[in-house]
Amino acid sequence: MSSMTSKITLRRLSDVSTRTKMACPTFQVPLLRLVPCHCWTVLIGFCQRCVSQFTSGECSRAVAARERGCQITKVIMADSADVTPVVSSQPPAKEEQGGGEGGGGSEGDAGGGLSDAQTEVLERCLHALRHAKNDSHTLAALLLITRLCPASQLDKPTLRRIFEAVGLNLPARLLVTAVRGNDNPGLPPHELLSLGTALLAALSTDPDMASHPQLLTTIPLLLGILSNGPVSQQKQAAREENQAGENGPDCKVQSTESVNTESNPASVAKSAGEDKTSKQKGDDGSEAIKESTPQETSPSSMLDEAMAADCYQVLTAVCALPRGPDQLLSRGAIPALCKAVQQNQTFSREKGLVLLGGLVSGKTKDKAWSRQPAELLALLVKLSKDFCQARDQTRLDMCAQLVQFLPPVGVSAESEELKGVVARVWGVLRPMLQAKLTPRQIGPILVLSACLLDLCGWELVGPPKFCCLLVNRACVEVRMGLEEPPGNELSPELQHTLTGCYRIMEAAIEQACCLGVSQTTAPPQTSISTLSLQQSRQVLGVLEEAFSALMYHLQQVDPSRYGDPFIFATFRSLCSWLAEETSCLKEEVTGLLPFLIGYSRSHLQGESTDQGLSDWMADMSVREERGPWTGKEALRYLLPALCHLSAEEGPRKVLLTLDTPALLVDFLSQSWTPLKGKSGVASARDPSMETACSALLNFTVTEPERVRKDPCFKTLEALLSEALPVLVHKPHLLVLAANYCTLGLMIGRLKSAPSGSVEASQRRFFSTALRFLRSALDSGSSPGPVKVSPSWEESWDDAAELWRLSLQALGGCVRAQPWISTLVREEGWLKHMLATLSQCSALPELHTQGALEEALCAMADQCPVCKLEIGDMMRKDKGALSCMRNLKKSVGVK
Structure with missing residues (x-):
């Protein structure tokens, strides 16, 4: 202040x-x-x-x-x-x-x-x-x-x-005296409140005073004043007379000097903010039975402007503190301010809505909606109705206000009342978007549209033709905003608009990709999923042009701007497109790889200033991000694209020159550190770590020489040896364990046999991998097809292919390093697998049988003892073993 x-x-x-x-x-x-x-x-x-x-x-x-x-x-x-x-x-x-x-x-x-x-x-x-x-x-x-x-x-x-x-004792006691109405200061309660709020307003201009616990205890009183407002002097006198007659001498007033100078400030909080009950406080603090809640305040009950300004001054000063929003939330600010707005109290629109907007957006958005969803939804309904009834210019001004009061994504998503609000607002936005608008006018409309898309998707947007118009207008704004000569600065307003446009484009590309899925997995029937073939082509065409503008803009970005939140928003939007589409604009994408990798590495290794990004993650107007900024976010968004690009020869060569494998290994190391200390129940699945493993797997399969020579793969081996024994005991991370197992075995098949003794870490990894792979099939299955074990069943769709690939890689490891065949017998993997195959009539699918047969053939070829054990079991002509023809040839069984 x-x-x-x-x-x-x-x-x-x-x-x-x-x-x-x-x-x-x-x-x-x-x-x-x-x-x-x-x-x-x-x-x-x-x-x-x-x-x-x-x-x-x-x-x-x-x-x-x-x-x-x-x-x-x-x-x-x-x-x-x-x-x-x-x-x-x-x-x-x-x-x-x-x-x-x-x-x-x-x-x-x-x-x-x-x-x-x-x-x-x-x-x-x-x-x-x-x-x-x-x-x-x-x-x-x-x-x-x-x-x-x-x-x-x-x-x-x-x-x-x-x-x-x-000090704070005096103003606090003035408020208590006025609100309780059980003292006789010689002044009407309104004057006591006026003096008390004025003192608090003056004190609150000092941040230390504003954060003082004693001032914080007066917040419920101030909120009560703002939400209930004063009553007329006549009603106040009549109420005091009635209370004196009904309640006896306990209600008689006392002199001001009888107020205890050292009164406990905690009592302040107790005496106010009770508007949730059936009682309502007047300006004198007396409680009257509330028969009804009027939607509009009568002139006689309007709050004095100076007093209202003082109350809002104190609340605004507290809200500006680091923990201020939480302090206000915990003291009932949301219901009190919502009530003030509903009753149209003094300054409730000018100051109350501004204060509420700060509380229900940013870091406290989720907390506010989880605590008072009914009050906030009722306020949103009122604001949406006001928005629909407003004139053109007022509507444009209210777009940004509505954005603040929309609930977080996922909160009350199925609420019919919320859907009614969204449908009502879309009904007003459609003609607005079809009108001729200046760039300054269309910006707030597109941002609001993006937020509505986040809440309820395309279902309520409107007919397919309007959906195409919305995407087209967003793409046009992006092209106009980004296809500027290098060096042109984008205003904060334009950046805010473009961020909203990015979200519309992301939602459109998600739906456009869904349209290509087979009929068996058809997307839900929404307005955009019913586009005609020509409309779909038009949408994809304008999206391609817009994402081309994004790439052009990012090409001009200097490393000094890596900490700019708008650059991150642009980077993120492009990554959402690259995750689905890398065949279009292939040359441009390949040419942009140095920036994409350099940007991700800069954030991951902490080379850029991330404070602005941290604030942006916590306080984003469009699709609020979850959790604090860690530096890994940029690479997380790029990983799906890296999976596609590392499988193609041209982009992969560029990625290798940029030392991308080392970047991925660094990401896995940083992500594993906080994960390993969590219990099995607390550890949640992290798809980004699995995606990083997939990209590294592409490099391992296609670039064997790079794997043998690059020191980062040696670091990766050490990480896998440390992590896999821990992961096998975390059921929720089974898919990640399967990725680690597969990646380690694929690297192991490229290594030659050690000249001396085997490293302890190597032996530990292979021992764990064998036990892990053995646990996939249920050895206790009755005669018939073998079943997947209960521990793998839930994740089998995601882990089955990795399990089969691991078995093939295990065969390669046995051929490259014969000492592993001894470990196979010592760990009981061979005995377990032969017993399972002899008991069952068939394996889950043909690919599983082929992978198992390849591994068993490698063991038979490299280890005479293994060959003898396999041959003895196959001669009994039992179960699924009898169907493995190549294995029969390897062990000499007809």
Whole structure:
């Protein structure tokens, strides 16, 4: 908070004092009701000499007061007809010169722009504040400061000293007194609330004060004021009379001085924010039975603007703190602010919606929707109806507001009420998108469209023709925005628009790829899945042009911009297309590989500044990302494309020159470190690690010489030897274990037999791999086709091909390193497999039989003992073994 805000709010305290004055019988001048006359005697005693010095030619009001024989009273309070704070005669620009950090003054000029006399008065007032015996002394000293030391002349350190001297006890008790309505301060509750909120607003401008636990306890009270609003004086009096008659002497009011100065601040929270119950608090804190909840607030119950502004000032100051949004959420901010908006309370639209928008977007979005889904959905329904009824320009302004209040993806996705909201908004957006719009006008519409797509997909968008128009408009905006000469800076507004367009393009490419699937796995019938063949070709054509513009833009990116969130959004969108389509624009894609790999490596190895990306991941307006930024995100998005590209000779050669295998090994190492410490239940499947293994497998199969020479594959072997024994005990990671097993065996078949003793890590890996592969088939199967074991059954669709490939690689390992055949017998793999095959009549499928037969043939060829054991079992002519003709030839069985 700026010191300027502090000064404005401090002036506000003076305004409060002028509205709450009465005639003092002693001096016949206006004084505060809250400050008894004997307190002014105390003040006059300790500061009369200062005031005399101060009034020597510096203040015309004080001179006039001295002529009446009472300097202090005229300085404290002006004439009742026109009361204004004493302000500097300097112009505003000069007044603020002393308001910066340190005030720009000398050590003696402690108050910034104050004179020596003012400074002395200020010091005495601060002393009085720190040693005040009761609230009356505190108020008197504070009001004296507001008169003698104008806020415009106070610098930030001086304001902080005042705030610290005042403390939070006083404003908290003022609010409690007003809300509870069980004390008699001589002032109506509205004035107590006005003074209390003004003090809190001034205090909250200092971040340390705003984060103080005692100020935080007043949040429910402030929320109650904003949501319930004050009642008219007549209703308040009638309610107090009724309560006094019904409840007896317990409800009688007490004097202000009976309020305990050391009252527990925790009691503040208890006395407010109860609007969820059937009771409703008025401005006096009394509770009345609530018969109904009006949707609009009557004029008599509207909240005072100054008080509402003060309440929102405090809440906004708290929200700006690092943990501020969580503090507000835990104290009931969402239901209270939603109620204020529904009842159209003062500033609820101008300030309340802004504050709510900050709470329901960014880091606290999921938490807010999980805690108050009903209130937020009701607010969204109201905002969507307002959006539909608004005029054209207002609708454009409301697009960005609606984006903030949409729920996270996946929350209430099946809610019919939410679908009704989305359908209603699409109904308004369709004619808007079909109209002629400027780039500034179409941006918010496309961003809102992207968010609606995230929520409910294409189902509610509209007819196929409109879907084509939406994709086309997004692609046109992307081309216009990105096909600019190098060096042109994109404005933040344009970047925000293009990010929304990317999401529309991603959703379109997902659907376009679904259209190519066979009829047996047909996509659900949505508006875009019913496109005609010509419409599909048009969509794919404009998408190809737009993604070509993305590649052109990324070609111009300098490494110094790798930390730019917009570059990451562009990179991510391109990767979503490359994951599905690498045959189009093949030359352009291959030419862009140096950037794609360099960008991914820079983030993975922490070479770029990622703070902006971390904030973007937590606070993204379109398709909010989950979890904090780790540096691995860029490569995760690129991995599916690398799987395709590493299988093609041209792109693979480029990837090898960029040392891509080493990058993938580094990714696996970094991903394995946090995973290995988690328990089997807590560890979740990570598809990106499996995809990285697939890309490395492509290199291993197609580039054997590179595997033998590149040191990164030696590092990979060590990682696999460490990880596989751990993974086999994590059932949820069986597919990853199958990938690690296959990758290690495929590398092992390329190595020659060791000249000396076998390394312990090598022996450990192969022992684990044999036990892992053996566990796939159920050895206890009754006669008939062999069954997959229960531990593999759930993942068999994903792991079956890897299991078969592992068996083929095992045969290659036995031929390349004969010592493994001994390990095969020692680990019981051969005995187990022969027993299983002899008991069953057939294997799950023909490919499984071929893979097993290849492995058994290799063992028979390399190990005489294995050959003898296999031959003995086959001569019994039992089960599936009898169908393996090549194996019969290897062991000499007819």
